[in-house]
Amino acid sequence: MREFLSVERIEPSKRLVVERVKDFGEIYELFSKNDAVSQSDRCIQCGDPFCLNKCPLHNYIPQWLKAVSEKDMEFAFKLSNEPSPFPEVMGRVCPHDRLCEGDCTLNDGHGAITIGSVETHITEEGFKAGLEPEFPGITTDKKVAVIGSGPAGLSAATYLLRSGIAVTMYERSDRAGGLLTYGIPNFKLDKKIVERRVELLKKAGMELVVDCEVGKDIDFEDIAKEHDAMFIGIGATKPKSASLNGEQAPNVYNAMEYLTSIQRKNFKADYDKKFDFKDLDVVVIGGGDTAMDCLRTAKREGAKSVTCLYRRDEKNMPGSKKEYKNAIEEGVEFNFLTSPKEIILEDGKAIAVEAVKMNLGAKDESGRQKVEEQKGSEHRVNADVVIMALGFDTEVPSFLAENGIEINKWGEIIVDEDTHETSTSGIYAGGDCYRGADLVVTATYDGREAARSIVKSLLK
Numbered sequence: 001m002r003e004f005l006s007v008e009r010i011e012p013s014k015r016l017v018v019e020r021v022k023d024f025g026e027i028y029e030l031f032s033k034n035d036a037v038s039q040s041d042r043c044i045q046c047g048d049p050f051c052l053n054k055c056p057l058h059n060y061i062p063q064w065l066k067a068v069s070e071k072d073m074e075f076a077f078k079l080s081n082e083p084s085p086f087p088e089v090m091g092r093v094c095p096h097d098r099l100c101e102g103d104c105t106l107n108d109g110h111g112a113i114t115i116g117s118v119e120t121h122i123t124e125e126g127f128k129a130g131l132e133p134e135f136p137g138i139t140t141d142k143k144v145a146v147i148g149s150g151p152a153g154l155s156a157a158t159y160l161l162r163s164g165i166a167v168t169m170y171e172r173s174d175r176a177g178g179l180l181t182y183g184i185p186n187f188k189l190d191k192k193i194v195e196r197r198v199e200l201l202k203k204a205g206m207e208l209v210v211d212c213e214v215g216k217d218i219d220f221e222d223i224a225k226e227h228d229a230m231f232i233g234i235g236a237t238k239p240k241s242a243s244l245n246g247e248q249a250p251n252v253y254n255a256m257e258y259l260t261s262i263q264r265k266n267f268k269a270d271y272d273k274k275f276d277f278k279d280l281d282v283v284v285i286g287g288g289d290t291a292m293d294c295l296r297t298a299k300r301e302g303a304k305s306v307t308c309l310y311r312r313d314e315k316n317m318p319g320s321k322k323e324y325k326n327a328i329e330e331g332v333e334f335n336f337l338t339s340p341k342e343i344i345l346e347d348g349k350a351i352a353v354e355a356v357k358m359n360l361g362a363k364d365e366s367g368r369q370k371v372e373e374q375k376g377s378e379h380r381v382n383a384d385v386v387i388m389a390l391g392f393d394t395e396v397p398s399f400l401a402e403n404g405i406e407i408n409k410w411g412e413i414i415v416d417e418d419t420h421e422t423s424t425s426g427i428y429a430g431g432d433c434y435r436g437a438d439l440v441v442t443a444t445y446d447g448r449e450a451a452r453s454i455v456k457s458l459l460k
Contacts, residue, residue, distance in 0.1 A: 043066065140165050
């Protein structure tokens with residue numbers, strides 16, 4: 001350990017741009033054993049590890065780095081899989097630069113340990129060696145329903161099953177995974193990774209019911225009668241609107257319907273052919289990770305040009321720096337300090353975005369600079385297709401009010417922050433339907449903590 005003076009930080013190798021834009025395969029290669037060990041050797045084993053404290057799951061990062069350094073992969077696998085329900089997913093999709101790696105002590109001058117890549121390596125190597133997370137089987141007479149199979153739902157199911165509690169999971173789509181399946185493209189997260197975890201849960205005793213929307217295909221009340229507790233993890237899937245003139249044109253789409261359709265295409269399932277953007281000029285409005293996913297997907301789909309409009313500058317863009325860099329490498333054009341004013345229509349279809357240049361002004365109460373229009377800077381950006389990637393609000397299913405489950409003014413489910421229990425006893429919630437659109441790792445944390453509260457309540 002403590003080899004940071006002689007060993008530099010290394011990034012995982014990436015596939016060549018000319019190759020990776022031709023398909024949806026993951027662009028990052030897995031760390032070799034030597035790379036994982038050498039990076040782990042750099043850890044200085046802080047007495048008060050900032051990486052662990054910054055991680056929402058409080059992963060045992062220094063401990064499993066030490067185990068990798070000592071080449072004890074079985075122990076590293078167990079340590080990594082204890083506080084996290086799917087570390088190989090987190091190693092791929094977490095914004096490590098803003099969390100564990102961003103707070104690594106070595107980040108100040110020596111370069112943070114490549115924690116995410118080591119995290120992925122541990123579990124992938126463990127699976128390759130035949131290791132699996134341990135489940136006891138269904139050892140109690142308690143049953144819990146999980147509504148939604150995204151990160152929060154899968155996490156809750158994992159920790160309930162680890163306690164021997166039976167789980168029935170209801171998913172309105174045709175596959176489990178939620179955002180992990182239909183919101184994050186394959187080039188960031190291969191769907192076989194998600195499917196493997198779902199299969200492990202089914203093997204542990206989980207019953208999965210797909211193509212079943214609670215409140216529509218099955219009554220919430222009927223589920224409640226058959227289970228001892230419930231967890232709601234339905235995410236935030238309602239697209240935010242920019243309220244632009246022309247936004248309702250038939251060739252203006254929201255980000256999630258585009259990403260979902262292309263993922264269905266990659267599954268070789270039926271999809272809407274209107275999302276074939278080959279040889280078209282595609283404009284994406286927004287600067288978050290979902291916008292990056294749309295931009296990079298359109299490049300792989302053969303768009304003639306792919307342009308991002310974002311009203312602030314590169315420094316203020318909410319998307320991951322890593323994903324922005326990858327998009328640049330893949331040929332995406334970024335128009336910063338550019339705000340859309342209107343979508344120009346011809347014969348009812350969008351042909352351009354009327355935009356205006358912006359300046360960053362004085363900071364507001366939150367400390368963020370205000371944006372101000374540059375007078376006389378109006379211009380058009382030609383577009384055959386416009387994708388709105390401005391974030392998501394929560395949907396509010398009718399079964400919430402019907403069952404006394406309170407929400408706040410934004411439509412988010414109100415929970416006890418210590419237990420994740422809603423205003424209705426025995427019903428818990430977590431993830432984006434409680435926080436608003438947030439990170440995969442925070443949704444995963446909510447599912448874990450809610451499960452622990454349910455276990456404590458049912459098995460006391």
